Amino acid sequence: MQIALFTIFGLLAIAGALNLLLQRHPIHSALSLIVVMMSLAVLYWSLGAEFLAAAQVIVYSGAIMVLFVFVIMLLNAGEEEHTRGSRVAAIAGFPGAAAIFCLLSFVFLSERHTFGATRLGESVNGVGSNILQISHVLFTSLLLPFEVTSILILVAILGAVVLARKEL
Amino acid sequence: MVPIAYYLVLAGVLFCIGIAAFLMKRNIITIFMSIELMLNAVNLTFVAFAHMWHQVSGQIFVFFVMVVAAAEAAVGLAIIIALFRVRQTLNVDQVNLLKN
Numbered sequence: 001m002q003i004a005l006f007t008i009f010g011l012l013a014i015a016g017a018l019n020l021l022l023q024r025h026p027i028h029s030a031l032s033l034i035v036v037m038m039s040l041a042v043l044y045w046s047l048g049a050e051f052l053a054a055a056q057v058i059v060y061s062g063a064i065m066v067l068f069v070f071v072i073m074l075l076n077a078g079e080e081e082h083t084r085g086s087r088v089a090a091i092a093g094f095p096g097a098a099a100i101f102c103l104l105s106f107v108f109l110s111e112r113h114t115f116g117a118t119r120l121g122e123s124v125n126g127v128g129s130n131i132l133q134i135s136h137v138l139f140t141s142l143l144l145p146f147e148v149t150s151i152l153i154l155v156a157i158l159g160a161v162v163l164a165r166k167e168l
Numbered sequence: 169m170v171p172i173a174y175y176l177v178l179a180g181v182l183f184c185i186g187i188a189a190f191l192m193k194r195n196i197i198t199i200f201m202s203i204e205l206m207l208n209a210v211n212l213t214f215v216a217f218a219h220m221w222h223q224v225s226g227q228i229f230v231f232f233v234m235v236v237a238a239a240e241a242a243v244g245l246a247i248i249i250a251l252f253r254v255r256q257t258l259n260v261d262q263v264n265l266l267k268n
Contacts (some may be wrong), residue, residue: 006170010178017185017205026197033201036182040208043175047219049227052211059234064204064241071245072197075252080195085261093191097184104180112173118219133224134231142228149235156239163246 002118005046009039024079026072030065037061047118051131175216182209196251196258200244207237 016035023029037060045053080086108115138146186209189202211230218226248258255263 002170006174010174013178014181014185017182017189020198020201020205021185021189021192026195026201029198029201033205036205037208040212043178043212044215046170047175047215049215049218049230052215052227052230055231055234056211059238060204060208064238067241067245068197068201071248075197075249075258077195077197077258080193080198080259083194083259083261086192086194089191089194093188096191097188100187101180101184104183105177108173108176108180112171115172115176115220117169117171118175118216130224130227134227137224137228138231145232149232152239153235156242160242160246163243164249 002046006043009042009046012036013039013043026077026080027069030068030072033068034061034065037065049130051134172216172220176213179209179212179216182206182212194259194261196248196260196263197245199260200241200248204237204241207233 013036016032016039019032020029020036023032037056041053041056041061044050044056183206186202186206189205190199193199193202211233214226214230214233218224218230251263252258257263
């Protein structure tokens with residue numbers, strides 16, 4: 001059953017990513033990126049990361065992509081036009097990306113026996129829920145980095161407000 | 169039973185589509201979205217390795233990546249809005265002040 005789940009949502013993610021690449025209008029690209037993120041959330045869940053699956057839906061598809069859609073509609077972005085730069089980028093981009101993909105998949109598939117396999121619904125350590133373990137590590141040994149991220153978010157809010165002001 | 173290598177290959181596919189979109193797209197918002205796609209692909213490898221080693225460290229790493237991606241999206245989109253006010257365009261070929 002898990003291989004079926006992986007195949008369906010993996011193909012959905014790849015189709016969404018290809019649609020992002022092929023669509024000309026930014027709003028279509030944004031909506032297909034949401035499809036990619038939702039199917040990745042299902043894959044996280046199948047890997048035993050329920051907390052991250054929920055956070056992926058809430059943070060990525062919920063917050064970040066809504067921000068993207070807001071900005072696209074605010075700036076009234078139309079279809080992108082083909083320029084000389086886009087032809088050069090297409091000639092350089094496709095072989096480069098294909099070469100990186102060949103290298104990555106060669107490494108992953110040649111080492112596939114050392115990686116092992118997954119079972120559905122298996123929690124990471126076998127004891128307790130996933131959220132329990134994450135929160136235990138996050139609020140004991142990683143408390144300082146966790147608090148620093150709140151300062152990072154605060155600085156990002158201030159930076160966004162300053163940058164998007166009327167007079168810069 | 170799905171081999172971990174399949175998840176890694178899927179992440180590689182998504183990452184390479186992100187690279188291709190980053191290089192080929194001319195709209196600055198779409199380029200920014202392809203960066204988010206690459207971040208998501210790397211997150212998938214982190215979760216797969218966390219599952220493989222039976223440790224939550226990889227998942228906590230993904231949590232921090234999500235936090236930084238949220239902050240990055242807010243600042244980056246504010247920069248795009250400021251850029252659009254000044255240049256009235258979203259095409260990266262016309263934003264070449266440092267090139268000339």
